[in-house]
Amino acid sequence: MNNTTQALNDFAILYKPALYSFHQDRLFFFIDPEAPNWIATDSRGESLLNLIDGQRSLGEIRRLYTTLHHLDLGKGWRDVQSFIREGIRKGILSEKPIVYPPYKGRADHLKLTHLREFWVHLLDTCNLSCTHCLVSSHPQGDKGLDTRFYLRLIDEAFDLGARRFYFTGGEPFVRSDIFQLIRHITEEKQAELIILTNATLFEGERLNELKSLNRERLKFQVSLDGTCAEVNDPIRGRGVFQKASEGLIRLNQLKFETSLTAVVTRANLKDLEAFPRLASKLGAQSIHLMWPHHRGRILDEAANSFPEMGELLILFRKVATLSDQLGVVFDNAGSLLRRVNGQPGVKYDLGNFCWETLCVNQDGQVYPSAALVGIPELSLGDARTTPLQTLWRESPVASLFREATVAKNSALSDNPFRYLTGGGDMEHIYVCRGARGAPFELTASDLTASDPYHPLYVEMIQDTMTMLAMKKRSEWNNQSGFNPPPIYHAMGDDAITCSEDAADWLSEQGNQPVRLLHTNCVLSFDVEKPYRIVQNFYGRAAANPQKELCCPVRYDDTEIGHIPKEVIDRFYGCGSPISMAAVRPGETVLDLGSGAGVDCFIAAKKVGASGKVIGIDMTDPMLEVANRFKPDVAAALGIDVVEFRKGYLEHIPVPDQTVDLVTSNCVINLSPDKGKVFSEIWRILKDNGRMVVADIVSDRPVPLHLQAHPLLWGECISGALSEEAFMAGLERAGFYGISLLKKTFWKEVEGTPFYSITVRGFKFEKKGGCAFIGQKAIYVGPYKAVMDEEGHLFPRGEMVEVCTDTAAKLAAAPYAGQFTVLQSNSCEAMVNEVQSESVCCVSSNSESSCC
Secondary structure, three states: OOOOOOOOOOOOEOEOOOOEEEEEOOEEEEEEOOOOEEEEEOHHHHHHHHHOOOOOEHHHHHHHHHHHOOOOHHHHHHHHHHHHHHHHHOOOOEOOOOOOOOOOOHHHOOOOOOOOEEEEEOOOEOOOOOOOOOOOOEOOOOOOOOHHHHHHHHHHHHHOOOOEEEEEOOOHHHOOOHHHHHHHHHHHOOOEEEEEEOOOOOOHHHHHHHOOOOOOOEEEEEEOOOOOHHHHHHHHOOOHHHHHHHHHHHHHHOOOEEEEEEEOOOOOOOHHHHHHHHHHHHOOOEEEEEOOOOOOHHHHOOHHHOOOHHHHHHHHHHHHHHHHHHOOEEHHHHHHHHHHOOOOOOEEEEEOEOOOEEEEOOOOEEEOOHHHOOOHHHOOEEOOOOOHHHHHHHOHHHHHHHHOOHHHOHHHOOOOOHHHHOOOOHHHHHHOOOOOOOOOOOOHHHHOOOOOOHHHHHHHHHHHHHHHHHHHHHHOOOOOOOOOOOEEEEOOOOOOOOHHHOHHHOOOOOOOOEEEEOOOOOOOOOOOHHHHHHHHHHHHHHHOOOOOOOOOOOOOHHHHOOOOHHHHOOOOOOOOHHHHOOOOOOOEEEEEOOOOOHHHHHHHHHHOOOOEEEEEEOOHHHHHHHHHHHHHHHHHHOOOOEEEEEOEOOEOOOOOOOEEEEEEEOOHHHOOOHHHHHHHHHHHEEEEEEEEEEEEEEOOOOOHHHHOOHHHHHOOOOOOEEHHHHHHHHHHHOOEEEEEEEEEEEEEEOOEEEEEEEEEEEOOOOOOOOOOOOOEEEEOOOOOEEEOOOOOEEEEOOEEEOOHHHHHHHOOOOOEOOEEEEOOOOHHHHHHHHHHHOOOOEOOOOOOEOO
16 A cells, blocks of 8 residues: 555545543643544644544635634645644544444453563562561561572573563572572573662672672662661661662672662652652662552551652652753653653553563462562462463463453543553552452452552653653744644654564554553663664674665765775765755855765865865764775865764754754664754754755655664664655754655565655744835746745735745745745835834734734
């Protein structure tokens, strides 16, 4: 099927799903609960969405909207066309009725294929006796089973697919065989291990052993329940704050990755507002706040040990703000962000227990999770006598956990956030289900009741949506004149697709992805992953040239005759934007993703001695090649005008309005935040400057499993936009006069066609003193009429009054020669007068603004 953009005709009927809405700080949010999906817009976007009812035609919607907002025909057409196109791209609108198949639960969509992780509750012995301990550990607690048992079970879990292991307890470092167990996982199995520890035992022989362990595969989550001894020690024990802090510092000095965690109680609630500052001081990379479970030693404390939901929300907001200021990862917020801004249409449905994770207790009993160990009715069976695979696949308890689904939670059936919250935490759901006599038979209703913290999750999700939308609104370009109703943010914008979102979770029954929640987000999502993939990919390509990556492009010999062959061999573009950019002598040219420097060296010849060329790249090996051959190019040309800088596309290390021309050659698709790249290009361009970029696009949204393919990131596939989205992104960033200079078929990947395109766009910044002073613009043809990005409609041969900004824009490229601009007799005097009074765009015959 070819999904190339088709024109929307006035008779088209538009549809939307049943949407839930809320507003915050002049932002209007619309949520499609069944997908799930969501967008944030302004009041104009709200009015447009309210007009779409599955009965009105596009023409009728435009007429009503134009009348409601007192717009002329051109601006009304632009507003409606832009918003609806964007809404269709974001999946919130459709030209066909939106009907979802009934969702009966995750068991219909997931297959039991392999474990991803395995928890080992090594012992109940602990050198501490914390007042909130979930399993009531203490110094005389059960010391756990022998080494051989744990080694065997680790092997069984590994054979079932587990590649991440957790050690918890008790205190794991109380065991004398702990380092043998660590090395078995990280060295013999080469798997990842995360140890939950109080970090008070890292001295002497234990400290020496730590120094010899693998830094890449071994990570630590350290518990502290206060930011000072006065708060922490009454909870965890006298002197613990000092010893744990010293232990955490030692781990960080040894270059281990660490996370700092705290259980939130009424006793430490206020103090934990400064938790990010403690983490920063001690060197932890991330922090995690745990909401207290209704089991364990905390139930022996005062009845008011559990904070109210409102108190937890205030804490979440303050910790999130401070973490952001200090550059500390707050993984509660990161986990929510990953869901809220994940792939649209991916349902979260309860926890991953018995699907992809299990936990063995120190007595050999296997449980769904670490927080549920020791609850008799939740045991899957005894791993001392039964293979782990049998317990996982055949246990009735495991089957009940897998059959549980948020779809069966009647209390959430009308909750629009249920597939973003995932229904809540199954551990909290179970332990808070209410008093039941024991023993009793476990039923599915015990696993699909209400999580007491669910209202908190909803508030946190709304906070996250608001944060994303406010950030985009603050970055919105209000200086370009292109201002239709915006979709500030839509679910999945700028998100990084990982493999869990893709093929593993694509349903065979309707292609409906389903994902599961994790019991305890120990380590935050790695947002640097795509950068590292691309850096490694092109770093290898710098060392060993790879032909025709991304696309076969041949420059004319007259353009590259002065460039060493070693540089040409490392050219990995998909077009020749520098050849199509009409570079002029004396210009400042900047090339994004400059690689070995081919396009920069071509530009150097064109700008001459009075010009300047800047190359930006994030890959050290490529920058090394470029700088190594730069003197050879300078000698061949007799001028040295090229400079290479290290930087990201999203943060170009160049001041505002200093560049005449920006080029890039097959690199924008590598960025996870293309909107930011387009905005950065606009920022650094001078007024009337231009960008000419070549890139890879598809004729439809790239399928989820291709987006998640690690090799295809480097090969320009995973991050490619559709052509329509690419053009719309440039328009949103403020570019005008956008032209498709060249388009060629590249290749087809699993049924999706990809093309190489070269696009040009110009920058024109609206001035504070623009006004109507009697200037008239006449479009000279050849078309019957044309419309610009601001919604001005110009019929051929007719005079249209324009403001000073529009007159200046039409006199410059790319419009110069297509319009005749008639000046009034007193233009210059009127312009000076208007600018001194800072009047903006007041028409001589209209009260409306032109901007």
